[in-house]
Amino acid sequence: MIKVQREDFSIEEEIKKVKAKSRRIGGIVTFLGTVRDFSRGKEVKKLVFEHYPGMAEKKLVELREKALEKFDVIEVSIIHRFGEIGIGENIVLIIVGAEHRKDAFEACKFCIDELKKIVPIWKKEITTEGEIWIEEHP
Amino acid sequence: MVKVKLFAGFRELAKKSNFDISLGRDISLNEFISRLCDEIPALKKPLAERNAIIAVNHKVADEDTVIKNGDEVAIFPPVSGG
Numbered sequence: 147m148i149k150v151q152r153e154d155f156s157i158e159e160e161i162k163k164v165k166a167k168s169r170r171i172g173g174i175v176t177f178l179g180t181v182r183d184f185s186r187g188k189e190v191k192k193l194v195f196e197h198y199p200g201m202a203e204k205k206l207v208e209l210r211e212k213a214l215e216k217f218d219v220i221e222v223s224i225i226h227r228f229g230e231i232g233i234g235e236n237i238v239l240i241i242v243g244a245e246h247r248k249d250a251f252e253a254c255k256f257c258i259d260e261l262k263k264i265v266p267i268w269k270k271e272i273t274t275e276g277e278i279w280i281e282e283h284p
Numbered sequence: 285m286v287k288v289k290l291f292a293g294f295r296e297l298a299k300k301s302n303f304d305i306s307l308g309r310d311i312s313l314n315e316f317i318s319r320l321c322d323e324i325p326a327l328k329k330p331l332a333e334r335n336a337i338i339a340v341n342h343k344v345a346d347e348d349t350v351i352k353n354g355d356e357v358a359i360f361p362p363v364s365g366g
Binding site: 179195196197198200201204226237238258261262263264265266267268269270279280281282 | 289291292293295335337339342358360361362363364365366
């Protein structure tokens with residue numbers, strides 16, 4: 147399941163949905179991206195995320211399908227937020243459920259690395275020294 | 285008619301997010317970019333100097349892509365989600 151949404155998500159609720167997919171799941175790996183208060187030497191006040199509706203969802207669906215195909219995992223869930231997000235708040239959640247941990251860890255890393263390369267979502271940092279669109283993916 | 289969508293820095297430079305361009309015939313991506321710069325001169329410099337990704341109908345385009353009426357063309361910088 148994939149979602150691009152403005153509102154926050156409940157990690158607990160989303161994990162429940164992944165677990166409900168299959169009783170064969172024996173390991174769940176999650177990645178949670180959050181907003182930090184300092185970046186590139188500047189104090190960050192908040193982030194603003196913009197996405198390309200339609201294409202962002204399409205790319206996330208492709209990414210999920212690729213992960214399900216490439217790794218021995220049972221379910222992959224990806225949620226990314228858009229709009230203004232404050233310090234410490236959630237940005238992105240990836241949950242991978244598998245029979246065993248190894249593929250779950252690898253699939254989770256694959257999903258966040260690829261998301262940062264191919265999904266049309268952009269981040270603007272609002273800092274104490276001005277606003278800047280980020281055009282790289284460390 | 286081609287639906288043009290701009291995102292992030294390109295949207296801010298052009299001061300608009302959506303507009304339409306009507307084509308008399310199918311044209312190459314390069315011709316389309318020149319046409320775009322004529323319509324919105326503010327895009328000329330950033331399109332020449334900065335990394336721009338162009339997606340046609342939600343697929344990243346290359347120089348062989350042909351643009352035709354009915355297409356949706358999006359212009360955006362390298363992505364930075366996550």
